[in-house]
Amino acid sequence: MAEVEESSKPLFAGLSDISISEDIPVEGDISVPVGSQNPDDDFSTLDEPVKDTILRDLRAVGQKFVHVLYPKKSSALLKDWDLWGPLLLCVTLALMLQGGSADSGEDGRPQFAEVFVIIWFGSVIITLNSKLLGGTISFFQSLCVLGYCILPLTVAMIVCRIVLLGALSSVSFVVRLIVVTASFCWSTFASTAFLADSQPANRKALVVYPVFLFYFVISWMILTFLPSP
Amino acid sequence: MASPDDLTFQEFEEAADLLSSNPGASTLSISSPGAAAFSEDVKVDLSDDEDHQQESSELLGGEKQTGGFWTFEYYQSFFNVDAMQVLDRIKGSVMPLPGRNFVKHHIRNNPDLYGPFWICVTLVFSVAISGDLYTFLINKGNPEFHYRPQFNKVSIAAVTVFLYAWLVPLGVWGFLTWRQSVERHISGYTFLETVCVYGYSLFIYIPASILWTIPVYWLEWLLIAIAMVISGSVLVMTFWPAVRDDTRLTAFATMAVIVSLHALLAVGFKLYFFKTPTNTGSSHSGQQTTPAANHTTLAVGKHQ
Numbered sequence: 001m002a003e004v005e006e007s008s009k010p011l012f013a014g015l016s017d018i019s020i021s022e023d024i025p026v027e028g029d030i031s032v033p034v035g036s037q038n039p040d041d042d043f044s045t046l047d048e049p050v051k052d053t054i055l056r057d058l059r060a061v062g063q064k065f066v067h068v069l070y071p072k073k074s075s076a077l078l079k080d081w082d083l084w085g086p087l088l089l090c091v092t093l094a095l096m097l098q099g100g101s102a103d104s105g106e107d108g109r110p111q112f113a114e115v116f117v118i119i120w121f122g123s124v125i126i127t128l129n130s131k132l133l134g135g136t137i138s139f140f141q142s143l144c145v146l147g148y149c150i151l152p153l154t155v156a157m158i159v160c161r162i163v164l165l166g167a168l169s170s171v172s173f174v175v176r177l178i179v180v181t182a183s184f185c186w187s188t189f190a191s192t193a194f195l196a197d198s199q200p201a202n203r204k205a206l207v208v209y210p211v212f213l214f215y216f217v218i219s220w221m222i223l224t225f226l227p228s229p
Numbered sequence: 230m231a232s233p234d235d236l237t238f239q240e241f242e243e244a245a246d247l248l249s250s251n252p253g254a255s256t257l258s259i260s261s262p263g264a265a266a267f268s269e270d271v272k273v274d275l276s277d278d279e280d281h282q283q284e285s286s287e288l289l290g291g292e293k294q295t296g297g298f299w300t301f302e303y304y305q306s307f308f309n310v311d312a313m314q315v316l317d318r319i320k321g322s323v324m325p326l327p328g329r330n331f332v333k334h335h336i337r338n339n340p341d342l343y344g345p346f347w348i349c350v351t352l353v354f355s356v357a358i359s360g361d362l363y364t365f366l367i368n369k370g371n372p373e374f375h376y377r378p379q380f381n382k383v384s385i386a387a388v389t390v391f392l393y394a395w396l397v398p399l400g401v402w403g404f405l406t407w408r409q410s411v412e413r414h415i416s417g418y419t420f421l422e423t424v425c426v427y428g429y430s431l432f433i434y435i436p437a438s439i440l441w442t443i444p445v446y447w448l449e450w451l452l453i454a455i456a457m458v459i460s461g462s463v464l465v466m467t468f469w470p471a472v473r474d475d476t477r478l479t480a481f482a483t484m485a486v487i488v489s490l491h492a493l494l495a496v497g498f499k500l501y502f503f504k505t506p507t508n509t510g511s512s513h514s515g516q517q518t519t520p521a522a523n524h525t526t527l528a529v530g531k532h533q
Contacts, residue, residue, distance in 0.1 A: 110380040131301075132308040133343070205312040210347060217354055221380070224361065 061085045068148045068190050078141045078194065086147020089154050090119045093218075096157050097225055110221055118217065123147060126210045130195065133206055137198040146211070149191040153215065156183035157222050164227055176223060184219040188212055307342040307421070315344055322429040325463045332422050332467055335429075340421035345428020349394045352431055355438045356390075357383040360502030362442045367505060382502060393494055394431060398423040401487065405471055408479065417471060426467050430460040434495065441503050449499065457495050461488050 045053060061084050094115035110118075127142040135142075160176045192208050199207050297303060321335040361379055402423040409417045418426075437456040441449055464487050472480040 114380065114384075129308075129343070129347075132305050134305070134308075202311040202313065206310075206315065206343060210350075213347075213351060213354065220354075220358055 057082070057084060061088070064144075064148050065151055068151050078137070078145070081141045081144035083140070083144060083147065086119075086123075086144065086150070089147060089150045090116060093119070093150065093154050093157055093222075096154075096161060097221060115221065118221075119147075119150065122214045122217075126214060129210055130199070130207050133199065133203050135195075135198045135207065137195065142195065145191055145194045146214070149187045149194075149215075150218065152183035152186040152190070153180075153218055153222060156180050156219075157225075160222060160225065161227075164225075168226075180219050180223045184215050187215045191215075304342075307340070309339060310341040310343055314339075315341070318344055318425075318429050319348075319432050322432050322463050323459065325459065325466060327466065330467055330470060332418060332426060336422055336425055340419070340425040342421070342424070345394060345424050345431075348428050348432050348435070349390050352435055352438070353383065353386045353390050355435050356498055356502050357386045359438045359442045363444060363503045366442060367444045386502065389494075389497070390431070393490075394427055395424065397490055398427045401468070401483075404483065405468075408472070408475055412475065418467075426464065430463045430491075433460045434498070438498065438502075441499065444505075446505070449503065453495050453499055457492050461491050464488070464491060 060080065060082060064082075064085055094112045097110055097115055098112060123143050123146040126146060127139055130137065130142055131139065137145075156179045159179050163172050163175055163179075166172060188208075188211060191211050195211065196204050196208060318335045321329070357379075360382060364379065398420070402418065402420045405417045405423075433456045437452050440452050443449075465484060468487060469480075469484065472483045475483075
């Protein structure tokens, strides 16, 4: 401190009148805590076994599935959004719509790419629509909700495939119709339970209608699926 | 220009922006000293420019949106509608009353992109799905017909509808703007308003396409006629006041082109998506109603 005062005297001559009281503590520690003092180190995921990492993500996905199946106004789907579930569901649905055996060239069945594009592109457009209308939900949260709510329709697809293993009759058609209609209503209801809250009241219908159309088209693809003879 | 020392910075910038974006605007310049007179000059400029801009057919509604076209708020201004407003516009497109210009009465300087876009999407899927249903119903008694979902038709329907709903308004708007620049007394519409009119006028085809699944021959063509008349009249009543002041030949030619394109769309839908099968080996002749009814009853008997 003494050397500083001596060198600064010719420059700051006017300051020599000011006296710094020695009661004010002018000390401290300016070292940045590194290493073991960093709280993030306690949650470092680099050292855990791979099984834990995968299971954690799978558990998160499974928990969200449960939230979709019993849609209450919880924010679990929205807070930790992830896109693993939608990807899993979309790929499963698109694969099951393929028919398994070799398709003939003029089969009008939706191709894998068409289903994929419709689901993802449709979700993006609905999200954009919701945001343009003034919604408060974020982009990926909305994608996450729309993707997860395809779960009832995927279940319906599995049921339809099982029913189609039997004979192709009008009874099977009626059963499939009922199953697909029920899961369509379930999907739409589940996604509007999450999405509609983020819109002002006079625009709720404008946001719900595209969601309805989206799940209707997917339901139509599921209902008209027929295995190749 | 005089030194803006006495002015608030915002006013000056606004005037300069307006003048730079619309150099042809009529501006009054009151040359008198003093800040008050200059600010009066600025205010007069603003109001004059706004009036002029509402009449002129600039590309996107007079630049009253916030931000440039790269910001999100710019596009948000096109979705500034409520559910009741959209319903009201749809009702106006389905029940065109003579003398009610759709643009002036319903859109009222608030064109939106929600209606046209989602009506087009709905139309694409309703035409494709109804076409699928129709093919299934009309071939029900045909033993050699295996039902296959015709999903590739969705792509074709999408391309057709979106090209129609966006390229044709572009052409109509461009033509009207060109005529307006040639002869000043014609009032034009902005591009968005044209897209809006075309989009909402396509709404009538959605219930029509659902009703087209009923495989009764005369009913289908009757429905086509009704749908064409309704949506065509919406278009005619919107665009007639715009071309009425032009030469008679141009006016009638424009109207004829608009109506014929619309008719072409409807007939094209019917012929492509709702194909009535011609001779498929069995004795199907031109008459569709009675053989189809007979085959349906036979098929119902078989399935039980």
